[in-house]
Amino acid sequence: KNQVEQSPQSLIILEGKNCTLQCNYTVSPFSNLRWYKQDTGRGPVSLTIMTFSENTKSNGRYTATLDADTKQSSLHITASQLSDSASYICVVGGNNRLAFGKGNQVVVIP
Amino acid sequence: EAGVAQSPRYKIIEKRQSVAFWCNPISGHATLYWYQQILGQGPKLLIQFQNNGVVDDSQLPKDRFSAERLKGVDSTLKIQPAKLEDSAVYLCASSLNSKGRPGNTIYFGEGSWLTVV
Numbered sequence A: 001k002n003q004v005e006q007s008p009q010s011l012i013i014l015e016g017k018n019c020t021l022q023c024n025y026t027v028s029p030f031s032n033l034r035w036y037k038q039d040t041g042r043g044p045v046s047l048t049i050m051t052f053s054e055n056t057k058s059n060g061r062y063t064a065t066l067d068a069d070t071k072q073s074s075l076h077i078t079a080s081q082l083s084d085s086a087s088y089i090c091v092v093g094g095n096n097r098l099a100f101g102k103g104n105q106v107v108v109i110p
Numbered sequence B: 001e002a003g004v005a006q007s008p009r010y011k012i013i014e015k016r017q018s019v020a021f022w023c024n025p026i027s028g029h030a031t032l033y034w035y036q037q038i039l040g041q042g043p044k045l046l047i048q049f050q051n052n053g054v055v056d057d058s059q060l061p062k063d064r065f066s067a068e069r070l071k072g073v074d075s076t077l078k079i080q081p082a083k084l085e086d087s088a089v090y091l092c093a094s095s096l097n098s099k100g101r102p103g104n105t106i107y108f109g110e111g112s113w114l115t116v117v
Helices: none
Strands: A004-007 A010-014 A019-025 A032-038 A045-051 A056-059 A062-067 A072-077 A086-094 A097-100 A104-109 B005-007 B010-013 B019-024 B031-037 B044-050 B053-056 B065-068 B075-079 B088-095 B112-116
Touching: A004 A086, A019 A032, A019 A086, A019 A104, A032 A062, A032 A072, A045 A056, A045 A062, A045 A072, A072 A086, A097 B044, B005 B088, B010 B019, B019 B088, B019 B112, B031 B075, B044 B065, B044 B075, B075 B088
Parallel strands: A010 A104, B010 B112
Antiparallel strands: A004 A019, A019 A072, A032 A045, A032 A086, A056 A062, A062 A072, A086 A097, A086 A104, B005 B019, B019 B075, B031 B044, B031 B088, B044 B053, B065 B075, B088 B112
């Protein structure tokens, strides 16, 4: 069973709108949670890294939140742009290993 | 700063043939990873090196996959013989040190796309 579950699997949003991606995990012990952006045909690029004590971190129009008690994270994209079309992968670190989610596929349309 | 370099970017081979991928990590990065990413899935770790030693190869199909990092810098991943289910993107990544540590960013290359026909 995958230790990192992401939802929704895919979504389509209008340019300029906001969206929120969800990540639930069961990884234990927990060390850190990362969000990566992967453009089609490219390698993943790091957006944010959060540790146990951090509950929010921003990178431009991307804001990640973490609730270590409920083992949930979200990635909020504000004022989406066409270039935000990509897969967003949630990665949870713990016990010196990383567990990858399958990704949220986001398509931004004009 | 140069990123993680991989080659070739694309490769098409017939089943039972062999293929090799090369990776040059970011300068100074002690840890190097090879991941396999099947379409629609997240990356799966195949092998992790710390300098020229193997840290984790528990998910590497050792009957057909091999990897080496002889001088602790660049690395090669070989598949022999290839199967249809090996069709995937092979991502190389590097980091300064152990991936489990908070704040240790892992940098990925653009990947090598393998199609086995």
